[in-house]
Amino acid sequence: MALVNMNDMLSQARQGHYAVGAFDLINLEFAEAILAAAEAQRAPVILSTAAVHFDYVNMKALAPSLVRLAEEASVPVALHLDHGTDLAMAAQAIRLGFTGVQVDTAHLPLADNIAVTREVVKLARAFDVSVEGELGYVAGHEGDHGHREIGDEPIYTEPDVAAVFTEATGIDCLAVSVGTVHGLLKGEPRIDFSRLKEIREATPVPLVIHGGSGLSQETYGQLVESGMCKINFYAELSRTAADSIRERLRQKPDSDNITHLLGGMRQAVRQAAENKIRIWGSAGKA
Numbered sequence: 080m081a082l083v084n085m086n087d088m089l090s091q092a093r094q095g096h097y098a099v100g101a102f103d104l105i106n107l108e109f110a111e112a113i114l115a116a117a118e119a120q121r122a123p124v125i126l127s128t129a130a131v132h133f134d135y136v137n138m139k140a141l142a143p144s145l146v147r148l149a150e151e152a153s154v155p156v157a158l159h160l161d162h163g164t165d166l167a168m169a170a171q172a173i174r175l176g177f178t179g180v181q182v183d184t185a186h187l188p189l190a191d192n193i194a195v196t197r198e199v200v201k202l203a204r205a206f207d208v209s210v211e212g213e214l215g216y217v218a219g220h221e222g223d224h225g226h227r228e229i230g231d232e233p234i235y236t237e238p239d240v241a242a243v244f245t246e247a248t249g250i251d252c253l254a255v256s257v258g259t260v261h262g263l264l265k266g267e268p269r270i271d272f273s274r275l276k277e278i279r280e281a282t283p284v285p286l287v288i289h290g291g292s293g294l295s296q297e298t299y300g301q302l303v304e305s306g307m308c309k310i311n312f313y314a315e316l317s318r319t320a321a322d323s324i325r326e327r328l329r330q331k332p333d334s335d336n337i338t339h340l341l342g343g344m345r346q347a348v349r350q351a352a353e354n355k356i357r358i359w360g361s362a363g364k365a
């Protein structure tokens with residue numbers, strides 16, 4: 080198929096009442112596993128790269144491979160910048176061929192969040208790249224994969240602010256804070272579904288949930304039913320990958336066969352992604 084604009088993909092998801100997985104990757108093995116999962120399930124998919132991982136991932140070096148893999152994939156693929164830090168990072172991602180960008184300025188006062196997001200939209204429009212805005216604060220640390228209690232308090236997205244923000248910025252999709260947490264929690268987070276419904280009614284753009292790991296099948300179903308079109312997913316993939324390597328080393332503690340270890344990891348990540356793609360309803364939608 081091809082590398083596609085994320086906006087088209089999410090508009091279809093909104094119409095079709097399903098959510099597209101935005102899987103954060105940290106290397107080529109993850110990317111190949113995620114794409115293999117999407118192809119096996121005939122699902123559109125978002126290859127997502129989080130700025131917090133850029134001290135580990137050399138994105139300038141990796142991006143050309145991601146673009147190539149996406150172009151050769153048999154399903155629609157969007158390449159997205161997750162939690163970009165500023166306009167310069169968004170510009171670099173666009174230069175590298177990304178088709179969706181987020182610059183996360185949700186921690187700033189609303190007027191500043193609007194001002195920066197508008198600049199990102201202005202830049203991205205010129206290259207037919209879609210923009211994700213964010214309102215509120217999803218607690219926990221992006222890219223964090225440790226088990227822990229909720230350490231800091233979330234700030235929930237206000238429906239009336241969502242309406243103002245969407246209108247003022249021209250964003251294509253909106254990340255909202257309704258009770259999920261970055262990383263893995265002990266126990267299920269409490270999601271404010273009535274707030275989510277109000278947000279959906281207040282804004283016309285597809286909604287995005289961050290911190291999509293560790294939720295029950297029922298909660299995922301409710302999120303999709305409530306209009307969630309993009310689910311960001313990383314912590315569980317990271318744990319799955321680590322578990323796989325641990326298990327193979329447990330079976331063969333003196334193994335020095337790194338392709339066997341990483342091959343097993345790739346297989347495990349693929350299975351985890353396929354499982355979520357089915358639950359989120361995007362299977363068969365490519």
Ligand SMILES: [Zn+2]
Pocket residue numbers: 162217221261289290311
């Ligand atoms: Zn996030």
